[in-house]
Amino acid sequence: MEPAAVTASASADGGAFLEFVDYAISVITSSGGDGSESPGAGPAPARPPWGWTVAQVLKSCRAYSSGVTAAILLSDLFQSWTEQRKSLTAKTKVEVTSLLNTRSKRRRLPRTVTIDSIHEKNFLSPKSVLEAVVIDVFVLPGTNIYMLTLGDMWSTSTIDLYLHRRYYNYIGQHCILKKGREVVLTGCCLRTAVVEGSGHARILPTEYMVILLDEEQDEDAMLLAAQFCTYSFSSMMEEKSRNDVVYSFYARIEKIETLEPFGCTERKQIVLVDNDDEKIKFILWGEQVSLANLFSVGSMLALDSPYISNFAHNNHEEPQELCLEYGSATQVYLVPIAQHEEQVGCNILVLLFSAVLLTKT
Structure with a gap:
């Protein structure tokens, strides 16, 4: 396929040129790359964009002024596409790794x-x-x-x-x-x-x-200290008009347990301990029980606007002690436990919050 022939075909009705572009895209897509990339959507699409393919074909035609074959064009296209995917994949991987520098x-x-x-x-x-x-x-x-x-x-x-x-x-x-x-x-x-x-x-x-929140980040520490360290579990239990108050709690996950089903509904309870060593149960119902898979014992849970209810141990008991539930307005943050590191309590968070404010004034 001569460059002049490609240009003439494209300028006439574009049939042969466009047909080759579509053919090249199908060949590269079916080849699956070099085997190092994952199929499906990723940092670079598995299918070469049409515009990119056209540009690469024209670039190759200009590079081979004495003439070029379909095999040469396909070889150049395949190599360019593989290199681009590797470059974009590496760039995304570096970005994700830098953003996840605490994951280890x-x-x-x-x-x-x-x-x-x-x-x-x-x-x-x-x-x-x-x-x-x-x-x-x-x-x-x-x-x-x-x-x-x-x-x-x-x-x-x-x-x-x-x-x-x-x-x-x-x-x-x-x-x-x-x-x-x-x-x-x-x-x-x-x-x-x-x-x-x-x-x-x-x-x-x-x-x-x-x-997920990080207590070592000023923004997260300020959020935790300002929003989640005002109330304790005991203050809620003593409040007669508790339903009129929007509570936010910060507590450590002590246990994650499966409860006896209530009727046909699954239940799990998360036993929480606040900074005053007061305990309360955070109950998950039905589809909510999957939330427990996101928690780990020892991590800190920040609960905003939990639904306050009364807890019944089984189907035959009347509701007794107060408990928390995952309501329609509830928002959950988590400070995961770090290996070989101590968790920071609310008292330290308040001191940190004060120190941050002083440095900004």
């Missing part, structure tokens, strides 16, 4: 799956756990729907998540959910490209996402 201090949760494995299997179980970092937050064009691009430490791929409206305040009002923020989520379902006709797989909205 924590244990991986038991049900954790990787983004690469999701793309490979084109499947995601609702019981699986995804430990991820936010790479990007954006709005779908022409809508008011927020999307998160997520990456993880073990994958070269990324994946997009439709954000549940339960968490929209994290973006607009509190600005907590942003690039670099670590999250853990479960109860997820996959919107696959094959079934839905999209260009790549995405995760559908889930109610069960927990935002």
